[in-house]
Amino acid sequence: MTEPTDTRPSGRLRDRAEDAVLRGLIAAALALPLKARLWLMGRFVARVIAPLAGWRKRAMANLSYIHPDMAEDARRQLADRVADNAGRTMIENYDPKGLLRRMADAPLTGEGLADIEAARAEGRPVLFVTGHYGNFEAPRAALVARGYRIGGLYRPMSNPYFNAHYARNMHALSEPVFEQGRRGTMGLLRHLQKGGMAVLLFDVYAGDGAPIPFLGQPAPTLTSAAEIALRTGALLIPFFGIRNPDGTSFTPVFEAPIPHGDPLEMMTEATRRLEARIAEDPGQWFWIHRRWKPERQARRQRKRAAASTGP
Template identity: 60%
Template sequence: MSTQQTDAAPSGSWGDWAEDRALRGIIRTALALPYQRRVALLGWLMRKVIAPRVGYRKRALDHLAYIWPDMPEAERNRIADGVCDNFGRVFIENYSVSDLLKRAETTTLSGPGLEAIAAARAENRPLLFVTGHFGNFEAPRAALVRQGYQIGGLYRPIANPYFNEHYAQNMHDLSGPVFEQGRRGTMGLVKHLKQGGMAVLLFDIYDSGGVPIDFMGKPAPTLTSAAEIAHKTGALLVPFFGVRQPDGLTFSAEFDAPLTHDDPVEQTRAMTSALEQRIHRHPEQWFWVHRRWKPRRQRKRAAATTSP
């Protein structure tokens, strides 16, 4: 298996083990249901039960207020509910690999990037797709896999080592290889691309070592790794997004034109702008539960660097 894992069993706390067993139980129970029912169930369960109890819904509301302080409370509540529902749906959709691939036949592919992707594939040129935690970020990947593409990726491991073990394997099952974020994983991804491979990378995650690029009008430290890897490997850098449709089950896969800026920071700003456009159209489809800005931490770091 090409998931940068060892044969050793994962090691974590008793709490990690118990949490993983509970999640495995939810996954097994949901997978026993017909696809449409399981997706709707996990959306409802996350929206009504899990998210309010573990603080996801409050975090989404806080982030919405941070970005749009003048938004009416009722609208923030509506978006937060949609965010939690989408989160639950994505969770079980991505554990339903065979069903996700089968339903990808109905996914509509569009955008100026499609022609460039086909040309790069014909030339055996590396392809690096970039996207954010929006809609279902695996839907475009699944749609391309159905067309014969093999698309690996770089992923950030889950803190719970027991859960991370099957989380990584699940991504590999969709279309490997996948590489764990870190020096070894990045080297593996670079080698994969240099051999003409394809991969996807999610870039919208807070990283204290990143460049403070504005996201939704607020500074958000962002790694420029995707652009740097593309430069190093000669890969075509293409933003894509899986937009959930009103039926809650199907998607449109949007492929933007390849990013042509020479500067990695400008390329990262361009992919950030592409994600922002989708969020403005469908705010309930972005994962507002993520700690994307961490303003207090940013202020502390700024104060530490300016103090004598």
């Protein structure tokens, strides 16, 4: 169940063409020395991909929604920094062996380190939670390079050809990896119940999630990470891979565990931890995500109101 499928993907001709271009770009970038590779991918995504794919426009819209008083030039500059980081992160995560080597000597920091070591010694499960900040795989790689086994759950890509090598790449960093869905969630639960460790990213829009305030606006958020931690007895520890000013190295930070309690309060605290990191450096968070979808939230609220006041 944790192995990537060997079945050849099937999809549209356009999907195949897009994947061929992406594979070629990745192969060319990986042939370059590290610093040149990261500079190239950061600039290419910021200057070419982000404008064409609408990422810059989306990031600026999100920034306007959260910071309505921010000047347009400032929003554009920040959106370009976000795209640069996204490009660097993508190519870094397509070199799992290289990322493991780079993170093997990275100093580990944070109040949660002692808890992680104690949990490993006791065989207690640990569920790490994080957001799309810096490089979210860097802390996982830092632990894996030190002998830890960190599983994960991933959301499959819409392009089946791209998803095939994307999934293989995730497996190459550390096993077990589960595809998002009921079957994958059950696999993750079993892994944790055996005393394993895993990571979940929680900062994505979830239509049926709780409207937890995020950067001043309600953001539908799943509470499943907290519920899994409660069900398995796992420590719930936020971690972050903070990109350093040199653009190539990271500071992995493992924060103090979030106390067990009400799942909504637990995820509200996880959200606060992410907000604090964004306040330190907003350019490291992926503003290109559709995190709030205010129009969709408004439509859902109108439907709920209409249903509650029915005939």
